[in-house]
Amino acid sequence: MDPRYLIPVVIILFTASVIGYIQYQSGIDTSLSDHQHNCITIGYAVEPPYAYVSGINITGESPEVAQRIVEKLGIPCVTWRQTEFGSLISELEAGRIDVIAAGMFITDERLKRISFSSPSFKVNQGLLVKSGNPSDIHSYKEAVDKKDVIISVLAGSVEQTAFLELGMPEERLIMVPDTPTGRSSVETGYSTGFALSTPSIRWLASHSPPGVVEEAQPFVQSDIPGLKSYGYGAFGFRKEDKTLLSAWNNAMKEYIGSDNHLDLVRRFGVLRDEMPEKEFLLYLSR
Template sequence: MSSNSDRVIPVYGLPRAAPGQTSEPQHALPPPPTKRTRPEHAPAPAPRRAPSFPAAPASWIVALAAGFALLLGGCRSREDASLVRLRESGVIRIGYAVEAPFAYVSGNQVTGESPEIARIVCRRLGIPHIQWVQMPFDELIPALRDRRCDVIAAGMFITDERRRLIAFSIPTFQVRPGLLVQRGDPHHLGPDSDLARDKALHFAVLSGSIEERWFEGHGFKPSQLVIVPDAVTGRAAVEAGMADALALSSLSIRRLSGGNGATEAILLQPAAGMQPGFGAFGFRLGDKALRRAWDGVLQTFVGSAEHRRLVARFGFGPAEIPTLTVASHQTSR
């Protein structure tokens, strides 16, 4: 679109000036006005009245008001459609990846910290049916952006990199990082070990996880990382000696180590270099109405007695429950 500029608009129908004349035509002076008298007994002329127009029908006024309302509310209608659409259809598609205790399948039931909270939120938002969509962890964000699911419920950590792609709810948990190693910790990876210095070791990480990004950011070569699609495959890599350790959240590591006794969990301290993570639900950037309504439920639910009883089933204790101050800070960043 061209920029605004002054335009010259030609005016047609005006007489052109003759040669030697100015552009404005010359006119003779009109004769002086003469005084006209009215006969003595002639009636005075009736006063002129301003023309009247018929009143606009009420239906016109209503239509105009509705039009203005649509114009003014147009910006909000797009935002509101994300929640209204799901309520009208009665079905929401929730994407998840298998990583206990955040999301996994028990029998024929999808369960875990994130799916169980999602059920409560959907019920309170008036969305009766959930369609669960299982996929590898690194496909969750692309699937959400491509509208193959409506919400991510997989215990996904909030990161600045992910914030550029999707929006997050307020966090529902906070956890420290951990390592799953072979029984006896043959490589002496203790809670205070400086992982960035252990460049001779091989670590299993979930594809697309913050652990993968951490090792890449600290100079680890691709050959030192064993990329796995889920936590169970990562444990198998450690048990088979393909990886010296699996890097994951402490909650997942504790759950994985309770299997056949071939592995054990290490809860990493801050000296190891990895920071605690905050997990939340994921939404498309444009689905503001859905995210705000979801947060409205979480603000009164997270930290409540009902919430604590629910997540205790999955190993979450008081240390894993974020405070309202922490939750607000993570959301507003």
């Protein structure tokens, strides 16, 4: 290299290193600015209607809303990363993804590890059963009390926690990695029911052959110790990424519940009465 250019190059590299070191030592949060010139990596798990693959597209309530928020933040592109639901938080903590967009419920246990955005929906408990509901189950509590009932749940899901809190023996719970496996467990009789939120159950029932599976109705909501009466779904972030989370929440505040938002999520079976209450739109992660 020409010596005339060597000193400026060294100065530039040294300056960049010093800036990076100062940011690291002072805890400067660059979680938003880092992505305004680069792609953001968003993780999801296959759980229709919240997230699934259609052809070559990643779609569902959570990815579609995330895409709108990303655009509002001026982030140029998204890289999507699929994983099992139970691995999403670990992927986030390891830095392999920047945001979770999977219809994940806010729970106290999850808040110990990650931060959540304001909720994008609230939903009730639901259960997928064989057509005719042969075991006559109309609540999670009934499923626990009937000793011959076996329930499938997504590994790491709020439904898994709910059943354990209600006293369901672990040997009567089947952990499945995704919703197709859960539905198959009911269709084949491997389990009596598959526990998910109501939009997911509606989706699975409406996208199955007639006369095979159905949503258990009527369905009574069971009080679960330590869990809210509704499931509030939100986007997940690393605890240190406060700037990105704050900007994401500000964009959501203008969008969630708007006509454009309702038109978007209605096709995934998420209805107006499943929008979070206004006070929850101002939800601040702990």
